Amino acid sequence: MNKRDFSTLPSVDRVLNLPSVQPLIERFGRSSVVDAVRAVLDEKRQQKDFTAPDEPEWEATCRTRLEADQQLSLRPVFNLTGTVLHTNLGRAPLSDEAKRAVESVLTQPSNLEYDLRSGKRGDRDDHIEPLILRLTGAQAATVVNNNAAAVFLVLNTLAHKKEVIVSRGELIEIGGAFRIPDIMARAGCKLVEVGTTNRTHLKDYEQAIGAKTALLLKVHTSNYTIQGFTASVDEKSLCALARNRELPLMVDLGSGTLVDLKQWGLPAEPTPQQALANGAQIITFSGDKLLGGPQAGIIVGEKALVARIKRNALKRALRVDKITLAMLEATLKLYLNPEKLVERLPTLRLLTRPAAEIEALCARVKQWLEGVLDDAIIEIQPCKSQIGSGSLPIDLLPSFGLAIRAKRHSGKWLEELASSFRALPIPVIGRVENDALLFDLRCLEDEAAFIRQLNQLSS
Numbered sequence: 068m069n070k071r072d073f074s075t076l077p078s079v080d081r082v083l084n085l086p087s088v089q090p091l092i093e094r095f096g097r098s099s100v101v102d103a104v105r106a107v108l109d110e111k112r113q114q115k116d117f118t119a120p121d122e123p124e125w126e127a128t129c130r131t132r133l134e135a136d137q138q139l140s141l142r143p144v145f146n147l148t149g150t151v152l153h154t155n156l157g158r159a160p161l162s163d164e165a166k167r168a169v170e171s172v173l174t175q176p177s178n179l180e181y182d183l184r185s186g187k188r189g190d191r192d193d194h195i196e197p198l199i200l201r202l203t204g205a206q207a208a209t210v211v212n213n214n215a216a217a218v219f220l221v222l223n224t225l226a227h228k229k230e231v232i233v234s235r236g237e238l239i240e241i242g243g244a245f246r247i248p249d250i251m252a253r254a255g256c257k258l259v260e261v262g263t264t265n266r267t268h269l270k271d272y273e274q275a276i277g278a279k280t281a282l283l284l285k286v287h288t289s290n291y292t293i294q295g296f297t298a299s300v301d302e303k304s305l306c307a308l309a310r311n312r313e314l315p316l317m318v319d320l321g322s323g324t325l326v327d328l329k330q331w332g333l334p335a336e337p338t339p340q341q342a343l344a345n346g347a348q349i350i351t352f353s354g355d356k357l358l359g360g361p362q363a364g365i366i367v368g369e370k371a372l373v374a375r376i377k378r379n380a381l382k383r384a385l386r387v388d389k390i391t392l393a394m395l396e397a398t399l400k401l402y403l404n405p406e407k408l409v410e411r412l413p414t415l416r417l418l419t420r421p422a423a424e425i426e427a428l429c430a431r432v433k434q435w436l437e438g439v440l441d442d443a444i445i446e447i448q449p450c451k452s453q454i455g456s457g458s459l460p461i462d463l464l465p466s467f468g469l470a471i472r473a474k475r476h477s478g479k480w481l482e483e484l485a486s487s488f489r490a491l492p493i494p495v496i497g498r499v500e501n502d503a504l505l506f507d508l509r510c511l512e513d514e515a516a517f518i519r520q521l522n523q524l525s526s
C-alpha cells in the first residue's frame with residue numbers, strides 16, 4: 068500500500084471545519100455529521116480511493132447520507148395493485164375523520180380510562196362499546212389488537228382445556244400464518260374436526276358434542292371457495308343445535324362489514340347483525356378490513372360471555388392503545404350517517420368507484436406517463452380489482468388500468484421499470500402480468516401527487 072496516498076484524505080476534524088459543512092452540523096447535529104464523515108472516509112479507504120474530495124463534494128456526499136438516515140422506513144405508497152384491502156400495503160386507508168381524531172389525542176392527555184362525569188377511573192372500552200352496540204344490536208362488545216387476537220382471546224376464555232367443534236371445511240389459513248388449528252392450540256383448546264373438506268352435516272356436529280365440548284365454532288372461509296359437491300350447515304341450524312345442548316356458538320366473520328354491500332352492487336359479505344339474528348352468541352371481526360378502520364379485532368355478543376372475556380388477564384396484553392381507539396371511534400361514527408358513508412369512508416369509496424371514472428383517470432395519467440417513458444407502449448386496459456383481505460377472491464370488480472410494455476423486447480426492461488417506480492419518493496406498486504407492468508388505477512386518488520413525481524423516474 069502506498070503511504071503517501073493515505074495522507075491525501077483529510078482528517079475528520081478538517082472536514083468538520085469546512086465552511087460548507089457548518090449548516091449540516093446545525094441541521095443534523097455534530098455527532099451525526101461526524102458519523103457520516105467517518106463512513107465516507109472508511110468507504111474510500113475500502114475502495115482504495117485516496118483522492119481527497121473537494122469541498123462541495125464533501126458537503127453533497129455527507130448531506131445525501133444524512134438525509135437518507137432521516138428518511139422514515141414506514142411511508143406512504145401508491146397502491147396500484149388492484150387489491151383494495153392489501154394486507155402488505157396496510158389494508159384500509161383511513162378517513163379524514165379518523166385522522167383528525169388521532170391528531171386531537173396524540174400530543175395531549177386524554178380521558179382514555181377516566182370517567183369525566185364521576186371523576187373516577189373509567190374503562191377504555193367505554194369510548195366505543197355503546198357505538199358498536201348501537202350499530203350491531205349486540206348486548207356487549209370489546210376490542211383487542213386484531214381479529215387474530217380476538218379469536219385467540221375468545222377461545223382461551225370460553226374453551227381453555229376443553230373441546231371446540233369446527234367443520235373440516237373451515238380449518239383455514241389466512242395469509243401471515245393465521246391458522247385456525249394453530250390459534251386453537253395456542254389458546255389451550257382441543258380442536259374437534261367434523262365432516263369432510265367439502266361436506267359437513269348437522270349430524271356431524273351433533274355426534275361430536277360431548278361432556279368436554281365448550282363451544283361450536285363457525286369460521287367464515289374468507290379467502291377461498293369450495294365448489295361442486297358441497298354441503299355446510301347454516302348458522303341458524305347450528306345455533307339451534309348449540310342452544311339445544313346449552314353451548315355457545317362462536318362465529319369468526321373475518322372481514323365482517325356493518326352494512327349491506329349489495330346496495331352498491333358489491334358481493335354480499337356476512338354482517339355481525341345477521342350472525343346475531345341467526346342466534347350466534349359471540350362474534351369476532353377485523354377493524355381494518357371491510358369496516359375501513361384501524362387494525363383491531365372486535366368482539367360482540369352476549370353480555371355474560373363478553374364480561375368473562377374482558378376479565379381474562381390476557382385482555383390486558385391484547386388491549387388497543389388510545390390511537391387505535393380514536394381511529395375506531397371516528398370510523399364507527401361515520402356509520403351513523405349511512406347516506407354519506409361512501410363519500411367519507413375511503414374503503415367503500417374505492418370499492419364503489421365507477422369504472423367509467425377510473426377509465427377517464429387512465430386517459431389523463433396515460434398522457435403524463437407517455438411524456439416520461441419514451442421506450443414504452445402504454446395502453447388503457449379493462450381489468451378486475453379485488454376487494455382483498457380475505458373477501459372472496461372470485462369476486463372481482465370491473466376496473467381500468469394502464470398496461471406498460473417495452474417498444475422493443477428487452478430482457479430485464481419490465482423488472483427495471485417496476486423497480487424505478489418503486490424507487491420514487493412515493494413508491495408506486497403495480498403488478499406484472501402478461502409481459503406488462505399493470506397499474507390498476509382504482510385506488511389512485513391523489514392524481515396530482517402521482518403526476519408530480521413522474522419526472523424523477525430514472526430510466
Ligand SMILES: *Cc1c(COP(=O)(O)O)cnc(C)c1O
Pocket residue numbers: 213214215216218241245286287288289319320321322352353354363364456457
Ligand atoms: C382476516 C381474518 C382473520 C385475522 O384477522 P386479522 O385482523 O388479520 O388479525 C381471522 N379470521 C378470518 C376468517 C379472517 O378472514
